Amino acid sequence: MEFRILGPLEVSVDEQPVPIGGVRQQIVLAMLLLGANRTVTMERLVEAAYGDHRPATARAQVQISMSTLRRVFAARGLVDLIATRPQGYAINAPARSLDIQRFEDLVLAARDARAASRPDEAVDLYRKALSLWRGEAFAGIDSRPVRIASSRLAEGRIMSNEDCLHLELELGRHHELIGELTELVAAHPLRERLRGQLMIALYRCGRDAEALQVYQDGRRILIEELGIEPPKRLQQLEHAILTGDRDLDVPGAASAATAASARPVIASPRMLPTDIADFTDQATAIAAVEEHLQVSAAQPTHFAVPVVVVSGRAGVGKTALAIHLAHRIAEHFPGGQLFADLHGTDSPPVPPSAVLERFLRVLGVPGTMLPEGLEERAEVFRALLATRRVLLVLDNASTEGQVLPLLPGNPGCAVIVTSSSRLAALPGAMRVELDVFDPRASVELLTRILGAERVRSEEAAADKLVQLCGGLPLALRIAGARLSARPNWSIGQFVERLENGTRRLDELNHGEMGVRASLSVSYRNIGEPARRLFRQLAILDRPSFSAWVAAAIIDRPFAEAQDLLDELTDAHLVETVAGRRALGVYRMHDLVRVFARERLAMEDSHTERIEVLTRVLRTLLVVATTAGSREYGVSPGPVPERADEVPVELIEQLVGSPRSWFEQERQTLVAAATQAARAGHADLCWGLAISAAGFFQARSYFADWRETHQVALDAVRQVGDQRGEAAILCSLGALSMATHRFAQARRELAESLRLFRELRDDRGAARALGHIGHIDRLSGHLEGAASHCDQALSTLRRIQDNAGTAHVLHDLAALSIDRERPGEALRLLDEALRLSRDGDFRYAEARVSHRLGHAYLMTGQYPIALSEFGRALQLARELGHPVLEATALHGLGVTRLVMGKPEEADNAFRAALTLAELSDQRFIRVLALKGLGDLALARCEPTRATGLLRQAHTVVRELGMPLHEARTLLLLGEAHLAEGDNTSAREAFAHAFALTKAVDASLVDRMRARLRTRLRARSRSADAA
DSSP, X not given: OEEEOSXXXXXXXXXXXXXXXSHHHHHHHHHHHHTTTSOEEHHHHHHHHHTTOOOTTHHHHHHXXXXXXXXXXXXXXXXXXXXXXXXXXXXXXXXXXXXXXXXXXXXXXXXXXXXXXXXXXXXXXXXXXXTTOOSSTTTTOOOHHHXXXXXXXXXXXXXXXXXXXXXXHHTTOHHHHHHXXXXXXXXXXXXXXXXXXXXXXXXXXXXXXXXXXXXXHHHHHHHHHHSOOOOHXXXXXXXXXXXXXXTOOOTTHHHHHHHHHHSOOOSOOBOOOOOOTTOOOOHHHHHHHHHHHHHHHHSOOSSSOOEEEEEOSTTSOHHHHHHHHHHHHGGGOTTOEEEEEOOTTSSSOOXXXXXXXXXXXHXXXXXXXXXXXXXXXXXXHHHHTTTSOOEEEXXXXXXXXXXXXXXXXXXXXXXXXXXXXXOTTSTTOEEXXXXXXXXXXXXXXXXXXXXXHHHHHTHHHHHHHHHHHTTOHHXXXXXXXXXXXXXXXXXHHHHHHHTSGGGHHHHSEETTXXXXXXXXXXXXXXXXXXXXXXXXXXXXXXXXXXXXXXXXXXXXXXXXXXXXXXXXXXXXXXXXXXXOGGGXXXXXXXXXXXXXXXXXXXXXXXXHHHHHHHXXXXXXXXXXXXXXXXXXXXXXXXXXXXXXXXXXXXXXXXXXXXXXXXXXXXXXXXXXXXXXXXXXXXXXXXHHHHHHHHHHHHTTOHHHHHHHHHHHHHHHHHHTOHHHHHHXXXXXXXXXXXXXXXXHHHHHHXXXXXXXXXXXXXXXXXXXXXXXXXXXXXXXXXXXXXHHHHHHXXXXXXXXXXXXXXXXXXXXXXXXXXXXXXXXXXXXXXXXXXXXXXXXXXXXXXXXXXXXXXXHHHTTOHHHHHHHHHHHHHXXXXXXXXXXXXXXXXXXXXXXXXXXXXXXXXXXXHXXXXXXXXXXXXXXXXXXXXXXXXXXXXXXXXXXXXXXXXXXXXXXXXXXXXXXXXXXXXXXXXXXXXXXXXXXXXXXXHHHHHHHHHHOTHHHHHHHHHHHHHHHHHHHHHHHO
């Protein structure tokens, strides 16, 4: 078997080519081969296959590609070639089956031969290695991770070519090399070493003028493209040619080789700091990194050295993990372990030249032989490590530029870098981002510091301590250290000290350790605009926030806010919320928020803080009002001052999907209403509450509905805002009605109506009247329902509120159906449907379609009823409205039952019951139980029917809905008859007729007639059976 990646991807088995298939299979195989014999995660494979434009089926598509590859290889007897691992897949590539492995082995052998003063053998090995290349690695595969790997491999190829050419120049083969060097310089015009080698070759062939022209060409390119002069080495080479120095050698590499051969070298430096005794495992991170570095050390599969970047917020334990991990894997790097603290958080950080000086001294280079320049030191360093397996730990790096000169060239080495930044521009690195400890690991760390007995004796206090430290390892270590130093303190006493939020960071300070000091470093290293945003994000009472909040805070376009959030994220002062990255949701760790609030109080005036908070609340209200109006037809609350300053493009970007936006911002809306009230913005408070009411109702978020409205009611009453009070009371009445607290709803709506009339607010008064009419109908006061709904309808028609008109027409139609007047209901619903569709009021249309289904069901037009219930179900699901969805399912169940489709009816009733229980809708539960009871009667299961209908009757009686209770009792009476319990049946029927008579005496005779018809039908069915 052979895998060839140094060119177009090719696979052969027994020298026969293996067809790989389409583009996705090629990408997946390329990624597996790049990580041969190591796990390649599913996330990495999806990223390679789809980039930033991954479909919902991306993981499934990658799995399909993997199955296809397995079939291809299995057909050739390679059943176990691709293995499934917990986090992804791995390809079990035999030794030397990859051309890149053979290339690396030959290059390492060439370096050994060069070090042993066998230059001819070295050149021969280099040439054999270079001959394996057939073009660009993975040529034709368009995937960003694969392209990055291809660039990395190309760098290894050209470096080896340069080393080979250097040896050949030393062997006096300059005449033979001019053609090859000319082509290479043309292909890589910025590679200074190649240009110097071509100048040397030309000079040695007596072509001085051409050598000088090569220099001038390079100088022009560097100035035009990079704005810099050639490096000192090339300048010195030009001067040597001009002065006729015929002892010229290849610049840089020769001196490096000379230095390397002339110095004593110690065998294996051991520079790792002491491991941490109470280290608490970051098991997942350690396992992934260990596998990556150990396998790389044992069997390199990349030309470049494997690099791991460990990043995370201040105090999360990056250094502890790196040191602990380095000790665990040190035995795999017999060449030694090097460690350097790069002081990336200091100003300035340690320059890489100084780090290289220290490393070179440790490796045995005498001070008199240390090169002066950074590039020369880096070359000597790479030369020293060329044939050794050494582990480097570079702690606390600031930028990629600080790390790159410190990387060895030997792929048998490995590097662990820690940084508060992700170092995203460091090519080919494996990235591990540490998070805070979960509660279990946090308690484990405390136990290791304090001892099991002390923690066990105060378990509740220990759990609270973990919570107050937010799982941050540094905070936990400080807390543990302080408690260890004061054995007379209880954990509970220390918790009490920490619960004072203004002093928490003062308490989390011990010796040289301090959370505030640690966070100050990250804060200091970001730009002032990012610092200002960071501080002002702490104004909000929620630790999580959406990206638009940042745009509102800085009062600048969304793109600028996103750039600042990226800066804060890179500094680990904020983080994206897991699972909500695509939605742009961020959060701030609790201790980071405490720090941000400290900085806010110190650096921003009270006026600035109020302005920022008002701007965010105003933006939230404008967006919420727009979303509520579009999705639920909610009448707008107050228009905030300067509402027109909220950019239209921002509003449109956020409310493209109003329901999704509401779901994402649900907790923000609840917290913002409370914060607005506390800040004295009663108008913003009640506006936010009203704008979210439609969403809260649709999703049955009754607790959120009541919390926001109670806060708003207190706020408007405190400032005497009558309009706000009227609006909130009207919405609270709707909430009480939805939760079947009819008496309370009547009180709230009556007061709301009074206030609206005092304010001459016709729209508000009509809304209150409509709600009162709805309560009248549900509680059996049909005349009152008609009167209140008629008054509301008259007003709504006059003020041309089409959405409100459609809803009241629907309620009047429901009243007509209760009175068994389906023709009248259909006329009302036709107008309501027209208004709903003309105005794109989808919530109203869903209600109307559902009611049309009942009207057509009553007239025996079952197919049309089925269609209308189906339309209501579709709209309900689009709206994300579980109550409407459940009522539509119930309607479908009833229709399918009368059409003789009991199985379909059963499915619909059960689905409705599930939704009713999930959304805590007791009336929908009654409907579903009645449907299932009726179905049980149809299936001749009277005992089951009786049980279901008794449950339904218990609930409906509690709800105080007499007409629905009567209909439930009729069914229960039928079940008793079917059981042979005539006494109970007569009692149920009598009770049903009495309840109906109290509501509308004219309905009793029709109810009796309908009952007789049903009983005769059941009797005929029983006889037929």
